[in-house]
Structures are given as structure tokens and as C-alpha cells.
Amino acid sequence: MALMAGAICLILMTGAAQAQTIDVETISHYDVEITVGDTVHQKTTVTLRNVIDKPVVPGIGEFRLQTYSPTRIFFFSIPGTATAQPVEVKNLRAITSDGKLLMSRVTEGEEYTTIRYEIWYPIQPGKELSYILEFDSPDLARKGILFTNIAIPVASDLPIEEYSVTFSSDQHLVYQDGASGSLARGEIAFASAEFSALPLPEVGLPWSVVLWGLVLAAGIAGVVWYVRRETERKES
Amino acid sequence: MKSDYGTPRKRTDYNERKVSIGTIAQVFLVLVVIGAMAAGAAAAPLEISMNESVSTFTVGDTATTQVTGGIIILNNGTDDIYDIWVPVTLANYDPTYGLQVNFENASSDVVVHNAKPASAPAMDDDGANFWIQIPQLRADQTVVLSYMVDGDSLSIDGTPLSETSLILVETSTDASRVVSGREVSWTVYFNATTNSGFFADGDEVAMEINHYLSKNSTHYGSAGWTELGPISNNFTSQGTSVLLDGPALYGNTTTPAQMQVTGVALTEGSAVSVNTSYDVAATHAKITGSIDEPFGFTTIAFSAQRSGTGEDSGVISGSVVYDCYATGEALVSVTKEHADGFWKGNATFTNKATGLVYVLTDYALWATEQGTFGTYVEDAGWTPGYDSSTTVLYKAADLTTVLNPGASAGSQTIEFAYEGIPVIWANATFALGKNDTHGWERSYSIETKWNETYGSEFIVSQRIWVVGDYLIKATKHVVPLAGEDTKFRVYIVVENVGGTETPDAYIYDMIPTNMTLADDTGVWSEGTSTYVNSSALFGEYSNVTAPMPGYDLGQIWSLGSLQPGADGTGAYDDWGQITGGQQFVIAYNMTGSGNFRLSDVYIVGVDPVNSLNDHTSPIITLFGGSKSANYEGMFILLFAAVMVAGFVIRRKK
Numbered sequence: 001m002a003l004m005a006g007a008i009c010l011i012l013m014t015g016a017a018q019a020q021t022i023d024v025e026t027i028s029h030y031d032v033e034i035t036v037g038d039t040v041h042q043k044t045t046v047t048l049r050n051v052i053d054k055p056v057v058p059g060i061g062e063f064r065l066q067t068y069s070p071t072r073i074f075f076f077s078i079p080g081t082a083t084a085q086p087v088e089v090k091n092l093r094a095i096t097s098d099g100k101l102l103m104s105r106v107t108e109g110e111e112y113t114t115i116r117y118e119i120w121y122p123i124q125p126g127k128e129l130s131y132i133l134e135f136d137s138p139d140l141a142r143k144g145i146l147f148t149n150i151a152i153p154v155a156s157d158l159p160i161e162e163y164s165v166t167f168s169s170d171q172h173l174v175y176q177d178g179a180s181g182s183l184a185r186g187e188i189a190f191a192s193a194e195f196s197a198l199p200l201p202e203v204g205l206p207w208s209v210v211l212w213g214l215v216l217a218a219g220i221a222g223v224v225w226y227v228r229r230e231t232e233r234k235e236s
Numbered sequence: 237m238k239s240d241y242g243t244p245r246k247r248t249d250y251n252e253r254k255v256s257i258g259t260i261a262q263v264f265l266v267l268v269v270i271g272a273m274a275a276g277a278a279a280a281p282l283e284i285s286m287n288e289s290v291s292t293f294t295v296g297d298t299a300t301t302q303v304t305g306g307i308i309i310l311n312n313g314t315d316d317i318y319d320i321w322v323p324v325t326l327a328n329y330d331p332t333y334g335l336q337v338n339f340e341n342a343s344s345d346v347v348v349h350n351a352k353p354a355s356a357p358a359m360d361d362d363g364a365n366f367w368i369q370i371p372q373l374r375a376d377q378t379v380v381l382s383y384m385v386d387g388d389s390l391s392i393d394g395t396p397l398s399e400t401s402l403i404l405v406e407t408s409t410d411a412s413r414v415v416s417g418r419e420v421s422w423t424v425y426f427n428a429t430t431n432s433g434f435f436a437d438g439d440e441v442a443m444e445i446n447h448y449l450s451k452n453s454t455h456y457g458s459a460g461w462t463e464l465g466p467i468s469n470n471f472t473s474q475g476t477s478v479l480l481d482g483p484a485l486y487g488n489t490t491t492p493a494q495m496q497v498t499g500v501a502l503t504e505g506s507a508v509s510v511n512t513s514y515d516v517a518a519t520h521a522k523i524t525g526s527i528d529e530p531f532g533f534t535t536i537a538f539s540a541q542r543s544g545t546g547e548d549s550g551v552i553s554g555s556v557v558y559d560c561y562a563t564g565e566a567l568v569s570v571t572k573e574h575a576d577g578f579w580k581g582n583a584t585f586t587n588k589a590t591g592l593v594y595v596l597t598d599y600a601l602w603a604t605e606q607g608t609f610g611t612y613v614e615d616a617g618w619t620p621g622y623d624s625s626t627t628v629l630y631k632a633a634d635l636t637t638v639l640n641p642g643a644s645a646g647s648q649t650i651e652f653a654y655e656g657i658p659v660i661w662a663n664a665t666f667a668l669g670k671n672d673t674h675g676w677e678r679s680y681s682i683e684t685k686w687n688e689t690y691g692s693e694f695i696v697s698q699r700i701w702v703v704g705d706y707l708i709k710a711t712k713h714v715v716p717l718a719g720e721d722t723k724f725r726v727y728i729v730v731e732n733v734g735g736t737e738t739p740d741a742y743i744y745d746m747i748p749t750n751m752t753l754a755d756d757t758g759v760w761s762e763g764t765s766t767y768v769n770s771s772a773l774f775g776e777y778s779n780v781t782a783p784m785p786g787y788d789l790g791q792i793w794s795l796g797s798l799q800p801g802a803d804g805t806g807a808y809d810d811w812g813q814i815t816g817g818q819q820f821v822i823a824y825n826m827t828g829s830g831n832f833r834l835s836d837v838y839i840v841g842v843d844p845v846n847s848l849n850d851h852t853s854p855i856i857t858l859f860g861g862s863k864s865a866n867y868e869g870m871f872i873l874l875f876a877a878v879m880v881a882g883f884v885i886r887r888k889k
Contacts, residue, residue, distance in 0.1 A: 066861040076869035144868030155859040212871030223882035
């Protein structure tokens with residue numbers, strides 16, 4: 001987690017974005033809708049609020065996307081092998097909440113992908129403007145045998161007064177954590193979820209750990225029991 | 237007599253008790269008030285003043301207010317006044333503090349009762365919750381009591397009094413940011429408006445405003461200013477303004493460093509605000525980053541007079557002085573004669589004071605047997621008789637007889653038959669009338685609390701953002717082209733008036749509806765009609781159609797780093813700055829057709845963090861992605877390893 005947070009901090013500070021001392025805008029709402037299927041569809045709705053007494057034109061914004069997941073060999077994830085990678089982005093759509101198309105483009109760097117968009121609509125003092133960034137990506141979720149896991153970060157160089165993350169899928173939602181809150185400038189939160197074809201109840205822990213942990217524990221217990229029984233039989 | 241609310245204090249023990257700073261300030265205020273009373277015309281001999289003092293501290297849009305109340309009872313005449321009773325109702329007060337005696341130099345004790353004692357005279361005191369008793373108050377003696385107003389229990393337009401102010405203040409500067417390390421100047425605009433949620437039409441507010449520059453961090457200033465001052469171009473829409481050197485306490489400012497506005501007279505419903513402004517010249521020590529730097533403060537000293545009468549003219553908390561009972565020096569004489577077998581007796585009541593007018597409200601005249609004090613003489617035929625009783629006792633009540641200084645009033649004559657020698661008695665009740673020249677008078681006032689250092693406790697902090705790094709200023713010129721109607725030349729001048737290089741920047745511009753780019757070659761470089769100076773700083777150009785209602789085209793230029801030190805004049809032909817990389821100029825032509833509005837052209841935006849143009853947004857950076865992981869494979873691998881281990885063990889066994 002610390003490594004991941006460090007990486008995010010680095011990409012937030014990279015480029016022209018600098019420590020800001022005077023708030024011009026804040027993000028009053030930051031809503032993420034994640035739909036997990038063969039690929040992941042992410043719809044992010046951002047509401048900017050003008051907090052100064054003059055109109056503000058938001059201008060250019062960047063949405064930087066990075067995965068920090070362990071390396072996989074077939075379906076085996078190797079712990080401790082996570083590295084920062086760019087995210088493949090498909091079917092990007094950037095619009096205002098009332099449907100006006102925003103100019104946008106995607107560039108892929110060594111460690112992260114940048115969605116660059118432009119907003120030329122002024123926000124009057126105290127007023128808000130909402131825009132939507134919507135795309136598909138095959139890189140955001142990790143599929144296993146019985147479960148699919150997803151964990152996404154939420155962060156910005158503007159304060160986020162209220163964020164929410166909702167997950168949906170054709171499969172059953174069996175675990176969810178960190179779905180809402182507020183964030184200071186540069187602070188990072190993670191929202192995670194787990195889906196399964198099995199209709200399991202939510203127990204506050206990922207079932208992929210609980211179920212497979214139980215299976216592994218049962219296997220170990222079986223082997224121990226078997227070894228003891230064989231030892232006792234030999235002694236008698 | 238003992239107090240049942242606080243301890244009575246005599247002048248002799250006044251010096252022995254501990255006195256808080258607040259009390260000292262309050263007493264100072266009292267002395268000021270007393271002085272003002274003495275200077276005023278036609279003061280009543282017994283003055284009862286209820287005063288509430290306002291302390292407000294404002295930083296930006298946040299105001300905090302505290303109100304303290306005082307009751308001052310002053311013998312303002314030349315006669316001794318006795319048996320003073322003042323019933324009051326305190327409303328919205330702090331019950332923990334209650335009503336306390338802060339200062340008194342009365343000849344007698346001063347007692348505060350929180351219930352009406354049986355010994356108190358009849359007064360108009362329904363609803364009173366405190367009764368102040370002063371048995372003797374000689375000329376020029378004073379009693380000061382205080383209470384605290386609970387600012388959270390009072391509200392103005394739904395906002396607790398503690399979080400707003402009776403005078404609403406707006407302060408701003410023409411420059412939202414200034415650069416460190418060089419001489420800069422800005423204009424301060426300061427407007428004070430009566431709070432219409434509190435004041436009613438006709439209420440009057442007299443005000444004095446003082447603006448101070450300060451380099452002293454303990455007095456709302458900052459030592460970060462290497463030069464601060466002078467103040468110039470003082471303006472006020474009300475009263476008179478003058479420039480003064482200002483107190484030395486606020487640091488080594490360049491004089492004049494104070495602007496004083498006197499004679500401001502506001503009336504709710506008509507003249508409700510005063511606008512003032514002044515220019516400040518200053519140099520701030522070079523810094524990195526940005527700071528919200530204090531450069532001084534403003535004090536407001538005001539006094540308010542409510543337009544109502546009586547209790548309606550009262551104070552902020554709604555507290556009231558109900559009534560007053562008091563007497564002065566007087567004389568009662570009784571005459572007795574025996575004629576024609578009947579005894580006759582009467583009394584005379586004389587006002588012995590020199591400056592007090594009494595109202596005789598009742599008296600009694602009676603006869604007792606000699607050698608006794610309480611055995612009344614009985615006579616069935618006595619006149620004028622009273623309640624059909626044979627007892628020789630006459631009572632007169634509900635009188636309104638006015639006794640001027642030195643004047644006398646006589647009683648009825650009682651006549652009765654008695655074989656012995658009777659003793660004839662008389663007594664009377666008389667009190668000071670409510671009269672602003674010869675009796676008692678009450679007054680209410682609201683004013684700012686006195687502060688020994690600043691003069692007033694209504695203080696507004698003045699601050700401005702100081703930027704230590706780069707600071708971009710964008711200026712747009714629209715010049716009609718000679719001989720070519722409706723064609724205009726547009727220059728956008730971008731300067732770095734800060735002290736360090738800028739990061740890459742974006743310049744935004746919009747073309748209004750019914751105007752179009754003209755002579756557009758599609759190339760942005762020197763030597764073309766649409767040019768940039770210089771191309772070394774130019775990144776790329778892009779545009780967007782219909783960026784917002786009223787505009788047909790939005791244009792963006794990206795720039796490299798601008799060098800620091802531009803003069804900020806906005807001149808588009810400053811070749812020294814252009815070749816020095818401190819300034820970047822964009823130029824293009826446009827024409828208007830039909831109903832075009834040239835005024836809509838004056839819009840330009842820049843997009844780094846530090847900009848003089850407030851309609852600047854930094855690049856908004858969001859972060860997303862994933863740290864998803866699924867370790868099912870690892871669990872299965874481990875499970876398989878355990879099974880294999882079990883299998884191996886079985887084979888070995």
C-alpha cells in the first residue's frame with residue numbers, strides 16, 4: 001500500500017501540476033461507477049465548484065491511470081512483484097453532464113496513461129460544472145478461478161469534498177470496502193470489491209482469501225491427521 | 237444589609253480586590269461615558285445608563301462578536317440621593333456571570349437582589365429579575381455594574397450574534413496577489429454597512445474608521461514587509477478622511493501609515509454604508525511559494541442610537557431598566573392646636589433639595605394617646621374621617637403633588653375631640669420623578685468596546701497574498717485597424733512579473749459570435765498576420781468551436797517557460813522583454829459582421845497556478861487505475877504443495 005501511495009504521489013506531482021496555495025476550484029462530488037464484465041467499464045463523474053468570486057474556465061485537465069498489480073504467470077499472481085504500469089484505455093468518452101463533447105486524447109507513458117481533456121465552459125462564482133469521463137479497460141480487474149477482484153484508487157490535486165464508488169457486475173458482489181468519503185488535496189483512498197458466480201454473503205473479508213484459506217487449512221489439517229494416524233499405527 | 241447576589245463593595249475595599257483587565261477597560265469606558273454625560277446638556281440628577289459594548293474581530297468573511305453590558309448609576313446633581321432602587325430585566329445574559337458590581341464609590345453599600353425584597357418600595361417592576369439597591373449616593377458618586385450577553389442565544393437573520401456583526405464589513409484589494417522582492421502597490425477597498433437584520437429604519441450609527449499599516453506581527457502585521465507605506469489616495473464616501481503618521485508601535489512603516497475617517501453618520505433605511513479606499517505602497521522580502529500576508533488592520537468605533545422610545549430604544553440583548561425609586565432631602569413638620577374643645581392637626585412637607593423635584597404620592601396623619609406610640613385616639617365624630625373608623629388616622633394615597641426645590645405642600649387638617657393631650661404624627665412618601673432636569677432618567681446605548689491599544693475592539697484584519705515565485709499577467713488589447721471597418725487587431729500580452737521562471741502555461745481566448753478570424757494563414761510565427769513573439773516560447777495552437785454560448789471559437793496556445801522580471805505594463809511592443817523571454821505576444825486579426833459585440837472580446841485566460849488573472853484554473857489532475865490482485869492461484873498452488881507433501885509422506889511410511 002505504501003509503495004502504491006508513493007507511486008500515485010509521484011504521478012500526481014509530475015508535470016505542470018504544482019503545490020497550490022489558493023483554491024480556485026474544489027471537487028464537490030467525485031462519483032465512480034465500475035461495471036465488471038469481460039472488461040471493466042469505468043464511468044467517472046466529476047463536479048467542479050468555483051470557490052472564488054470570479055468566473056473560472058477549467059481549461060485542461062488530466063486523468064492519470066496506473067495499475068500496480070502483481071505479475072501473473074497464467075492465473076498465478078506472484079506476491080511482491082507489483083510494478084507501475086500504464087492502463088489500456090478503450091472507447092473513451094468525455095462529455096459534460098449536459099452532453100457537450102469535450103476534446104480529449106489518450107497518451108500512454110512508461111508508468112501511467114494520461115487522458116487529457118479540455119473544458120472551455122466557464123463556471124460562475126459559487127456554481128458547479130459536472131463532466132463525465134467514461135472508458136473501458138481490460139487492466140483494472142483481476143480474474144481468478146472463482147472470484148474477480150478489483151481495487152481502484154481515488155485521488156486528485158484538488159480537495160474532494162465527497163466521493164463514492166459503486167461496483168456492479170452480472171456476478172454476485174461478495175465483498176466491498178472503502179466506497180465513500182472525502183479527501184484532502186493529494187490524499188489517496190482505495191475502494192475494492194470482489195465478485196463471484198457463487199452466491200456468497202458479504203462477511204467483511206474477501207471470499208477469495210476466506211474460502212481458499214479454509215481449503216488450504218483443511219488440506220494441511222488432513223495431512224497432519226494422516227501423518228499422526230500413520231505414526232500411531234506404526235507404533236502400535 | 238447583605239447582598240443576596242454578590243458581595244457589596246465599599247470604596248475602601250475597592251483597591252484591595254483583584255481587578256481584571258476587562259474590568260479596567262470597562263471602568264475606563266465608564267469614565268469616558270461619564271465624561272460624555274457631563275459634557276452633554278440637561279443631564280438628569282440621577283442618570284441610569286444601560287450600555288452594551290461590542291467587540292468584533294473579522295478576518296476575511298469570518299466575524300466573531302462578543303457583547304458585554306454595563307449599567308451605570310450616577311448622581312449627576314448637587315444633592316444627596318437616598319434609598320435608590322433600580323429594577324432591571326436582563327435578557328439573553330450569561331447566568332453564570334449574572335449582574336456584578338464592577339465599580340462603586342457610593343457612601344453606602346450597593347446591593348444586588350435577584351428577588352424583590354419585602355423592604356422594597358412599590359415600583360413598576362413586573363418582569364424584573366434584578367433589583368439594585370443603593371441607600372445613599374452623594375453628588376458625583378457612581379455605581380457601575382456589568383453583565384455578559386450570551387451571543388449564541390441571540391441571532392440576526394438566523395445567524396448567531398457571536399458569528400456575525402452589527403456592522404457588516406467588506407474589504408478587498410484591486411490586486412489579488414502581489415510579487416515579493418520588488419516595490420508594489422495596491423488599492424484597498426473597505427465598505428462598512430449597518431446590519432439591517434438588527435437595525436430598524438431610522439436607527440442612527442455614528443462611526444469613526446481607522447486604517448493602519450503594521451509591520452508588527454503582534455499587531456496584525458508582518459515583519460515580512462521590508463517597506464510598508466505610505467498610504468495615499470485616501471477616499472471616503474461619508475465624513476472626512478485624513479492621513480496620519482500612525483502609532484510607532486506598528487513598526488517602522490513609511491508615513492503616512494494611518495488613514496482616519498471621522499464624522500461618518502449612517503441611518504438605517506437611508507444612508508446605510510460608508511465606502512473608503514486607499515492605496516498602499518510596499519516591498520515584501522523575497523520569498524518562495526505564496527503566503528497570505530497581513531499588512532495591517534482597520535478599527536471601527538461606533539455608537540448606535542435606536543430610533544424607538546423607552547424600552548424600544550434599548551440595547552442588543554433586550555435588557556431593560558424598568559423604573560427607579562429614589563428620594564432626597566426633605567422636611568416634614570406637624571402643627572397641633574386646641575380650640576373650641578377640638579384638637580386640630582396638620583402636616584407640611586417641604587422639599588429641602590436644591591436641584592431635585594419630588595412627587596408626593598401619599599402621606600398619613602394620625603393621633604395617639606400621650607405616652608404611647610401605638611394607641612390611637614378614638615373619636616366617633618372626627619373629621620374628615622377615614623374608612624368609617626373611629627380611629628383618628630388619615631391616609632392620602634395616589635397623589636401626584638409636585639414638590640419643586642424649596643417648595644412645600646400641606647396636608648388635610650384632622651379635627652377630633654379628645655379629653656387628654658394627644659400626640660399628632662405624620663409621614664409621607666415622596667420620590668424623584670422621571671425628569672431629565674430634576675429627577676431620574678434612563679438611557680440606552682450601543683457602542684464598540686474600548687480597547688486601550690487600538691481604541692476600539694471592532695478590528696478587521698487586512699491581508700494580501702504575496703507570491704514569491706513566478707506570476708503571470710495576461711493583457712488583451714483590441715485595436716481597430718485604420719481604414720478597415722469592423723476589422724480589429726488583437727494582441728494578447730503574457731508577462732511573467734514574478735521572480736522565477738514560469739512552468740509551461742496555456743493561454744485561452746475566445747472569439748465572440750458574429751466575429752471571425754481574419755487574414756488567418758494557419759501559421760503562428762513571426763512575420764505572418766497571425767503571429768507570436770517569440771516562436772522560441774511557442775508550443776502549439778489548438779481551437780474548439782462554440783466553446784460556450786455567445787462565443788464561436790475558443791483558442792489555446794501553449795507556451796514554454798517565461799523568464800522573470802517583466803514590468804507588467806502589458807505593452808505589446810516591448811522588444812526588450814520579448815527578446816529577454818519575459819514576455820510573449822500573440823496577435824491576430826478579426827472582423828465583425830452583423831450584430832457583433834466588441835465588449836465580448838475582452839476575455840482571456842491563463843493556466844498556471846500563480847496568475848494575476850483570477851479566472852485561472854490550474855491543470856486539474858485526477859488519478860485512477862487499479863491495484864487489483866487475485867491470489868486464488870497461489871492458494872491452489874500451496875494446496876497442491878500440501879497434498880504432494882502428504883503423498884510423499886505416505887509413500888515414505
